[in-house]
Amino acid sequence: MISTHVLDTRKGGPAVGVKVELYRGSELLAAKETDTDGRIRELADVGPGLYRLVFQPPSPFFRRIDLELDLGEGDFHVPLLFSPFGCSVY
16 A cells, blocks of 8 residues: 655645656556645555656646655555755655
8 A cells, every 4th residue: 555645844734635646657556636634545555566656746846746666565655745945755
């Protein structure tokens, strides 16, 4: 299972309505938007492999943030912090 949490550090709170897509290769596996807490609790149930998460935050600078993930067995949570001046994943 993959989940995510998106925070807008400029506003100091959750980023609501951020579209997040999950790809394996060029195949779109899932697409959802963050809830009022900035979370997507269950983006997709996936097995081990290479994936790409694409975030589309409401930012004048970052229109798209792509992350490539090499996942093993288990559950994964990918938090994203962004502002007009930078972004970070931890």
